[in-house]
Amino acid sequence: MGDLEIRPAAEDDVPAIVAMLADDPLGAQRESPDDLSPYRAAFERLAADPNQRLVVAVREGRVVGTLQLTFIPGLSRRGATRSIIEAVRIHADERGSGLGTQLIEWAIDASRRQGCSLVQLTSDASRTDAHRFYERLGFSATHVGFKLQL
Template identity: 70%
Template sequence: MTDLEIRPATAADVPAIVALLADDFLGATRENPDDLAPYLDAFARADADPNQHIVVAERDGRVVGTLQLTVIQGLSLKAAKRAQVESVRIHRGERGSGLGTILMEWSATRARELGCTVVQLTSNAQRTDAHRFYERLGYEPTHIGFKLAL
């Protein structure tokens, strides 16, 4: 993985991040890379929040991966901080290269640095390849997630 840099995302990275989000069978139906305004607005809000860490993996000046790490201060587990990993995406041409592992290892390291005692994530039930990937990294499917569309 030569010349790979994991760095905080900037507003200039938003088009590439949205393209990554849209480049799979689920994202193609729910993302809109043609209208970046809501993404730029959301990025500005997240960027201003010290508990939000949106990063990109960049190689040769090109965004090839992304994820968002959110620190959640809880009361349970003796007032533990948790790190929630969201929106993990790897460029189609980089899948299988080990980049996903590098990004997930970065997230665990950063979570420890931020005082978190657990890293958690949810994954759409249809993403069976992703489930195998997370389990290979030591993540355990300990909970069932529920969502309510508003």
């Protein structure tokens, strides 16, 4: 399958990232790959924030995966810093290849290097395959999450 590189996302990667975000039933309802301007603006905000890591997985010059890792300093848990993994996406051609595991392991290692004591993530309730995947990697479904659309 060729060598894999996990690196910080560049602005030129935005179209490929958005395409992966839109390439599933949930993403197709909420993403707009025909207008990249809001994504490019968001990329600039992410790039300027030292607590954000937007990364891509690249194989043979092609973006095949992505995730966003956010570091959150806090007072709870004895002043612990935690990280949140968001927007994990694997290109359809790469699903089942182990790439998702590699990306999550990268995020866990990056969290350790940043001094985090906890890594957390959310997954839509309908993504039962993803839930099994995260549990295989050692994550536990310990909380109930809530969202408020603004």
